[in-house]
Amino acid sequence: MIFVATGTQFPFNRLIQYMDDWAKENNEDVFAQIGDGEYEPKNMQWQRFIGLDEYNDKIQQASVFISHAGMGNIISAKEQGTPIIVINRQAKLGEHRNDHQAEGLKWMGKLAGVYTASTQDELYQQIAKRDDLVIASGDSEDNLITLVDHIDSFLTDWHK
Amino acid sequence: MFWNTGKVLAVSSPGGHWVQLNNICNKLEQKHRVIYASPRSQYQLKKTGGRTVHNILDVSADNKPMLIPLAFQMLYLFIKERPQTIISTGAAPGVVAILLGKYLGIKTIWVDSIANVQQLSRSGRMVKSHADVVITQWEPLSDGKTILHKGSVL
Numbered sequence: 001m002i003f004v005a006t007g008t009q010f011p012f013n014r015l016i017q018y019m020d021d022w023a024k025e026n027n028e029d030v031f032a033q034i035g036d037g038e039y040e041p042k043n044m045q046w047q048r049f050i051g052l053d054e055y056n057d058k059i060q061q062a063s064v065f066i067s068h069a070g071m072g073n074i075i076s077a078k079e080q081g082t083p084i085i086v087i088n089r090q091a092k093l094g095e096h097r098n099d100h101q102a103e104g105l106k107w108m109g110k111l112a113g114v115y116t117a118s119t120q121d122e123l124y125q126q127i128a129k130r131d132d133l134v135i136a137s138g139d140s141e142d143n144l145i146t147l148v149d150h151i152d153s154f155l156t157d158w159h160k
Numbered sequence: 161m162f163w164n165t166g167k168v169l170a171v172s173s174p175g176g177h178w179v180q181l182n183n184i185c186n187k188l189e190q191k192h193r194v195i196y197a198s199p200r201s202q203y204q205l206k207k208t209g210g211r212t213v214h215n216i217l218d219v220s221a222d223n224k225p226m227l228i229p230l231a232f233q234m235l236y237l238f239i240k241e242r243p244q245t246i247i248s249t250g251a252a253p254g255v256v257a258i259l260l261g262k263y264l265g266i267k268t269i270w271v272d273s274i275a276n277v278q279q280l281s282r283s284g285r286m287v288k289s290h291a292d293v294v295i296t297q298w299e300p301l302s303d304g305k306t307i308l309h310k311g312s313v314l
Contacts, residue, residue, distance in 0.1 A: 143311045151247065152192075155168065158244065158267045
């Protein structure tokens with residue numbers, strides 16, 4: 001199963017159309033979370049929003065997770081041990097307020113387990129390679145612990 | 161003092177901001193009492209026994225008139241929960257919580273979203289000179305004084 005998600009803040013009709021077209025041509029289950037998007041898929045299962053537990057289950061069950069280039073989904077993919085392909089929203093198509101997701105692709109692609117696409121062709125090429133995609137190792141929490149300890153030092157000081 | 165409860169109020173918008181906030185607060189909960197506020201809280205209830213998640217209006221900074229009812233919601237939450245510290249990863253709900261909280265004498269921590277690599281987020285720039293602590297998750301964005309960097313959620 002391939003899981004597709006647009007995130008909660010904006011619709012991402014273009015991604016949903018790409019994946020609906022892909023699902024028509026390929027013999028694999030695809031499940032999409034489409035948000036408030038107007039385009040309703042015909043060739044894949046879909047739901048507008050999904051509770052967090054079920055959402056994480058879907059990511060875990062998926063062979064690959066296809067998402068807008070949002071940090072939340074990258075973190076969730078790492079937590080669930082599923083490779084993720086991200087495609088950026090484009091401000092000029094009304095898909096986001098600005099183009100930070102296009103800038104984001106450059107460094108996201110350097111993260112383990114994260115693959116990027118900015119066009120339909122690139123997306124399909126990445127999906128075609130899905131069995132070879134590497135999973136991010138979720139073992140290193142060093143950076144998170146450093147951040148939390150830093151925050152905790154302020155709380156401990158203030159909450160005396 | 162009215163706010164002297166040791167409670168942390170964690171506020172963010174849904175999606176990536178919320179995931180980052182949870183990454184941080186799941187660990188903070190080992191030592192601190194954390195209460196949450198987020199829009200669409202019906203989608204946010206993680207496997208959490210006693211966790212309190214208050215639902216708030218889903219407002220973006222593009223919709224300025226709606227920031228006013230959100231501010232009243234926040235004020236109500238402050239009086240009800242009496243947080244000693246507010247922490248937010250963004251976006252508009254966090255700005256409202258931090259500006260209002262700071263004004264009322266609550267301590268405030270802003271953790272700028274990891275998605276902002278080139279400059280502080282728009283909401284981060286709004287709270288930059290108001291929050292007690294401003295943290296970026298990217299070292300180049302730190303000035304070592306008012307914008308701090310130590311660690312990240314990834």
